[in-house]
Amino acid sequence: MNRERAETFLRLLAESQIRAPQTRQQPGRRSPDAPLITLPVKVARVAWALVAVGALEGETAETILSEVEMALAARLLPEHGPSVTDPVWPSSPVAQRFPLLRPRVYRAKPAWVPVPAPASAVTGSAGGPGRYVPLGQMILFHDQAISGELDLMSYAHTATGARVVATWRARDPLGSQRHIVPPVDQFEVTDDRGNGYDLRFSTEGRPESTCDLTLDPAPPGDIRWLDITTPGEATARVDLQAAAPAAESEVSPVELSPGEHLLTKVAEGLLLQVPDLPRDPHVQAIGPGPLPWLAAGLGDVIAALQTAEVLPEDSPLPGRLATLCASLRVSGHGITAPPALDLPEPWLSLLAYYQRRKPRQTQARDDFAGLVADLPELDGFRLVLLGLHHFDHGGTWINALAMGRIPDHNGALGLDMVFPLSIWVHDSAGRWHAARPVGWYDNGGEYLLTLRLTPPLPRSGTWIEVLAAGRSAKVRTTVPLRWGYQS
Numbered sequence: 001m002n003r004e005r006a007e008t009f010l011r012l013l014a015e016s017q018i019r020a021p022q023t024r025q026q027p028g029r030r031s032p033d034a035p036l037i038t039l040p041v042k043v044a045r046v047a048w049a050l051v052a053v054g055a056l057e058g059e060t061a062e063t064i065l066s067e068v069e070m071a072l073a074a075r076l077l078p079e080h081g082p083s084v085t086d087p088v089w090p091s092s093p094v095a096q097r098f099p100l101l102r103p104r105v106y107r108a109k110p111a112w113v114p115v116p117a118p119a120s121a122v123t124g125s126a127g128g129p130g131r132y133v134p135l136g137q138m139i140l141f142h143d144q145a146i147s148g149e150l151d152l153m154s155y156a157h158t159a160t161g162a163r164v165v166a167t168w169r170a171r172d173p174l175g176s177q178r179h180i181v182p183p184v185d186q187f188e189v190t191d192d193r194g195n196g197y198d199l200r201f202s203t204e205g206r207p208e209s210t211c212d213l214t215l216d217p218a219p220p221g222d223i224r225w226l227d228i229t230t231p232g233e234a235t236a237r238v239d240l241q242a243a244a245p246a247a248e249s250e251v252s253p254v255e256l257s258p259g260e261h262l263l264t265k266v267a268e269g270l271l272l273q274v275p276d277l278p279r280d281p282h283v284q285a286i287g288p289g290p291l292p293w294l295a296a297g298l299g300d301v302i303a304a305l306q307t308a309e310v311l312p313e314d315s316p317l318p319g320r321l322a323t324l325c326a327s328l329r330v331s332g333h334g335i336t337a338p339p340a341l342d343l344p345e346p347w348l349s350l351l352a353y354y355q356r357r358k359p360r361q362t363q364a365r366d367d368f369a370g371l372v373a374d375l376p377e378l379d380g381f382r383l384v385l386l387g388l389h390h391f392d393h394g395g396t397w398i399n400a401l402a403m404g405r406i407p408d409h410n411g412a413l414g415l416d417m418v419f420p421l422s423i424w425v426h427d428s429a430g431r432w433h434a435a436r437p438v439g440w441y442d443n444g445g446e447y448l449l450t451l452r453l454t455p456p457l458p459r460s461g462t463w464i465e466v467l468a469a470g471r472s473a474k475v476r477t478t479v480p481l482r483w484g485y486q487s
Helices: 003-020 041-052 059-074 091-096 256-271 289-294 298-307 315-326 346-354
Strands: 113-114 130-140 147-158 161-171 188-189 196-202 210-216 224-228 238-240 251-254 367-371 382-390 398-404 405-407 420-429 432-443 446-454 463-469 473-480
Touching: 003 041, 041 059, 041 091, 041 298, 091 463, 130 238, 130 382, 147 398, 161 382, 256 289, 256 298, 256 346, 256 420, 256 432, 298 315, 315 346, 315 463, 346 432, 382 463, 398 432, 420 446
Parallel strands: none
Antiparallel strands: 113 405, 130 147, 130 367, 147 161, 147 382, 161 210, 188 196, 188 224, 196 210, 224 238, 251 473, 367 382, 382 398, 398 446, 420 432, 420 463, 432 446, 463 473
């Protein structure tokens, strides 16, 4: 890694962009990445990329970008602008015409900060390992005001407590659905030893109609079952011993440079943002939208990573990105590497899904599946999958528990490295699905995490293979699906 060359590259790029004719135009609307002046996309993107791989300090990048802003603002001032001694109020026409120079805030530190995993994140009750049980069981409830169901996906017990991950539906007596909280305060819960528990309802870090039901107080770590009595229904027994066979994980080494890891995440971001491709075969490029914006400046990012010696000259990633952009008919990326033909199988599967232009055929009706997969630690990060569900209006989610790193919501211009792993799901029909985090919540050192699958998972699947990859290793785990609604 050559930090001196990285800084020099960014400064030279910034100078060239300041002198470019297009920087003479008036500034655009205020944006999160440039509150006063719209920075050139290439400069901001290269700065973020170099910081993300550790080749440039955040303070240095902030200084350079601030200098670019001030230089651009100076070029926009008229020859006979207002005197610095003249009072200029924010609402005056002068203040609206000319940008004010103020310190900018550029949060350019790495998106995930490694920290030692707290004991509560890696141990269960009584200091033992966490306990995770797939359920796949539906429980009904009803009274004079409400009726509905709880779909229990999994049971998880760690030192932060014991919880059941579930989805729910509630209806009024006339049958119309209502997004209201189930009456868990009326549920009676006892274990095999006669101990009683209250349920604490929480939707933090979960998508719509998904919740965590935490047992209060925390039960012993070796309880065999829970009896749950709901209003208007008989007692339902939830078996906590009927765990699925332990999934065998295949761990293999991966040698990715920091630059290759970043470009892999960029490629996955492009795939996840693809709209339906135009049906007209004569259309050569996708119109205004997220893809051209996300791809802009990638050629400069690649050059910067190679200059900083964090991306090998013979890396296949630049060529694969060029092929991906060509397949999506996206121009303006600036990648000069020749296109490569060896795209990863998951990328090809997702491209085929878009090319079919029939995405709704994979939508499934409301359903849920008991699923548990405790993945081995990758690059100091551990992930536990705790159930799968989807809704008939589209979308499949996997609920998870993350441990070992602290998320810092950070990203610039669409290149987001919030999640350190690449997660793909291979279904029993041979299709690949990209898993992207859509929300998480800090639960005392553990993070309640939700992954959304693209495209949605078909209901016909009987198992899934999870592929999780970091910089140093990747793991494959096959997990059976225990569907809650039997066909």
